Amino acid sequence: MNHRVTALACALLLAAPFAAQAEDESPYAWEVTAVSDYVFRGASQTDEKPTLQADFNYTTDVGLYAGIWASGVDFGEDKPDVELNPYIGWNTDVNESVNFDAxxxxxxxxxxxxxxxxxxxxxxxxxxxxxxxxxxxxNVWNSDTDGWYFAVGGEWALPQEFSLNAGVGYNTFKEEVAEDYLDWTVGVSRAFGPATVGLSYVGTNSRGEYNFGEAADDRVVLSVSFGTN
Known part of the structure; x- marks a missing residue:
């Protein structure tokens, strides 16, 4: 099996939607983040080392958007050092309380x-x-295999302008490219001037650890972000 699981990050809950820009706001947005470990769906993508990440995107008035996200990675010697994630999507308010993003x-x-x-x-x-x-x-991990990911999560305001976030995800595969497994995260964050600082505790169940070894051990991840996103 392929232990070099590749990844998209976006917050620790994976791919959070970009809100449509208001008419008086710039359609361009950017963010630069330093992380103590790039973790995707419970598995480290940087061999438990820190890296820098960056995102740049453009959103239209009708909710269509496009952008590119980048991060350092470390899958071992003579393996990729950089991950680039170009993306396109659409974000819309279904009603006053429901938003949908694809x-x-x-x-x-x-x-x-x-x-x-x-x-x-x-x-x-x-x-x-x-x-x-x-x-x-x-074609998950370029393995000619179907892969699904299901996750639920939330974010809640705390005193002193802190926020609490938590989520759990389930990874399942059609063929035996990897064992189906759970991943989870719980963390707090707060803005300090232009920077947003986050501290999260992330991990997987025993099947995740079977798939990815020490890369899926429970760990604390620190992040510091600057930008407009």
């Missing part, structure tokens, strides 16, 4: 194209608090 993302490794694959990610947000994510790839 995004097609391409996982690209410039120096290791044999890892490249596509994924469709949908996220439904309820009352600006709870999220339900469904993701599908017909």
């Amino acid at each position: 995004m097609l993302v391409r996982y690209v490794y410039p120096d290791a194209g044999y890892n490249n694959y596509n994924e469709l990610v949908t996220t439904t947000t309820f009352a600006e608090t709870y999220t339900a994510t469904v993701a599908y790839s017909n």
Whole structure:
């Protein structure tokens, strides 16, 4: 099996939707983040080392958007060092309390194209608090195998301008490319001037650890972000 699980990040709950820009706001948005470990669906993508990440996107008045996200990765010697995720999508308010987002993302490794694959990610947000994510790839990890990801999560305000977030996800595969497994996260964050600081505790169940070894051990992840996203 392929232990070099590749990834999209976006917050720790995976692919959170971009809100449509108001008419008086710039349609362009960017964010730069330093993380102590790039963790995707419970597994480290940087061999438990820190890295930098960046995102740039453009959103139209009707909710269509496109962008690119980038991160350092470390899958071992002579393996890819960079992950690029170009994406396109559509975000819309279904009603006053429900938002829907659909995004097609391409996982690209410039120096290791044999890892490249596509994924469709949908996220439904309820009352600006709870999220339900469904993701599908017909070629997960470029293995010619179907892969599904289901996740639920939420974010809640805490005193002193802190926020609490938590979520759990289930990874399932059609063939025996990997064991089906659970991943989870719980964390707090707060804005300090132009920076947003987050601290999360993430992990997987025993099947995740079977798939990815120490890369899926429970761990604390620190992030510091700057930008407009």
